[in-house]
Amino acid sequence: MSAHRDKVDVKSLPHEFKEPVQLAIIGGTGLYDLPNLHPVARLTVSTPWGFPSGPITIARTEDGFPVAFLPRHGLHHDLLPTDVPSRANIAALKSLGVKAIIAFSAVGSLQPEIRPRDFVLPTQIIDRTKGIRPSTFFEKGFVAHAMFGEPFDLKLNKLISEAVPSSGFLEQFDSKYVPQLHTKHTTNGGEDLTVVCMEGPAFSTRAESKLYRTWGGSVINMSVLPEAKLAREAEIAYQMICMSTDYDSWNESEEPVTVETVVGNLKANSANACKLAATLVDAVAHAFETGVGIGDDLSGSMKFAVSTSPDGVKKELLEKMHFLFPGYWPLH
Numbered sequence: 339m340s341a342h343r344d345k346v347d348v349k350s351l352p353h354e355f356k357e358p359v360q361l362a363i364i365g366g367t368g369l370y371d372l373p374n375l376h377p378v379a380r381l382t383v384s385t386p387w388g389f390p391s392g393p394i395t396i397a398r399t400e401d402g403f404p405v406a407f408l409p410r411h412g413l414h415h416d417l418l419p420t421d422v423p424s425r426a427n428i429a430a431l432k433s434l435g436v437k438a439i440i441a442f443s444a445v446g447s448l449q450p451e452i453r454p455r456d457f458v459l460p461t462q463i464i465d466r467t468k469g470i471r472p473s474t475f476f477e478k479g480f481v482a483h484a485m486f487g488e489p490f491d492l493k494l495n496k497l498i499s500e501a502v503p504s505s506g507f508l509e510q511f512d513s514k515y516v517p518q519l520h521t522k523h524t525t526n527g528g529e530d531l532t533v534v535c536m537e538g539p540a541f542s543t544r545a546e547s548k549l550y551r552t553w554g555g556s557v558i559n560m561s562v563l564p565e566a567k568l569a570r571e572a573e574i575a576y577q578m579i580c581m582s583t584d585y586d587s588w589n590e591s592e593e594p595v596t597v598e599t600v601v602g603n604l605k606a607n608s609a610n611a612c613k614l615a616a617t618l619v620d621a622v623a624h625a626f627e628t629g630v631g632i633g634d635d636l637s638g639s640m641k642f643a644v645s646t647s648p649d650g651v652k653k654e655l656l657e658k659m660h661f662l663f664p665g666y667w668p669l670h
């Protein structure tokens with residue numbers, strides 16, 4: 339995606355950043371840096387779950403608000419969806435002080451009205467991953483169950499929906515069509531918008547794609563899980579913003595999806611994606627600065643989600659938990 343600011347040599351940036359960073363953007367396919375913002379640090383963060391997908395860049399908005407940026411598949415997109423180190427990604431962001439994550443993702447559309455290059459703010463998830471991705475920070479010896487009935491953060495969802503004007507915001511990409519932003523309350527009559535998360539890396543068959551439509555799927559990707567679950571466990575408000583790039587494989591009047599189609603639509607729509615990213619960063623930064631309290635209702639929730647009595651838990655396990663939840667369960 340093109341950068342609108344003067345080019346900064348990111349390798350020469352400081353490797354430390356002392357202020358807490360409350361907002362993070364996870365970039366998906368086609369979004370490998372934060373256009374319009376001024377990078378001020380580049381961090382390599384080690385966590386008990388290993389290293390994140392890549393270095394985390396801290397950039398500032400024009401008002402000086404710091405934002406962390408992490409490319410999900412690495413700087414050169416060399417991580418398969420299955421291999422994204424989501425535990426390290428979320429733990430690293432948590433350790434910087436992050437309270438809210440906006441995660442970008444390229445998705446296939448499962449519904450005719452969600453056209454390629456439209457944006458979608460999902461509210462629900464169907465898990466079609468294969469159980470081969472580590473999907474929790476908890477483990478044998480320390481058991482907890484996070485609430486996930488509402489998998490995205492409703493406050494963040496509302497804030498994002500309201501930050502984008504219903505018309506005149508997204509630019510027309512050809513003479514016929516202006517992309518739309520689909521959200522539960524503004525365009526979907528209060529109905530959920532559901533992202534199906536598949537394992538990949540091959541795309542779905544036509545039969546699978548049609549099945550997901552009967553399940554009420556709106557869009558499909560390979561990325562929202564376990565990212566959203568881990569963010570919830572880490573008490574971070576999380577919302578994904580999806581950019582539709584294709585009609586997956588259900589639509590028999592179209593060729594089944596290929597990477598060429600995905601990348602073609604991402605490139606053609608990059609100005610809209612950049613505009614959206616910049617607007618959302620400003621809106622969430624403003625919410626933090628004015629004390630709206632994004633993520634506050636999650637704070638402390640995991641204390642009450644634990645089933646194991648902390649008294650008998652091994653020290654190494656408590657130390658790992660301490661990385662995410664300092665002070666929740668005293669080290670003995």
Ligand SMILES: CSC[C@H]1O[C@H](OP(=O)(O)O)[C@H](O)[C@@H]1O
Nearest residue numbers: 366367419443444559560561600
């Ligand atoms: C390149 S097409 C499939 C790939 O695109 C999406 O990635 P992301 O969510 O990181 O934008 C999808 O989830 C797949 O990983």
Ligand SMILES: Nc1ncnc2[nH]cnc12
Nearest residue numbers: 444445446558559560586
């Ligand atoms: N059709 C599709 N299926 C899964 N992930 C995708 N990412 C973009 N298009 C996709």
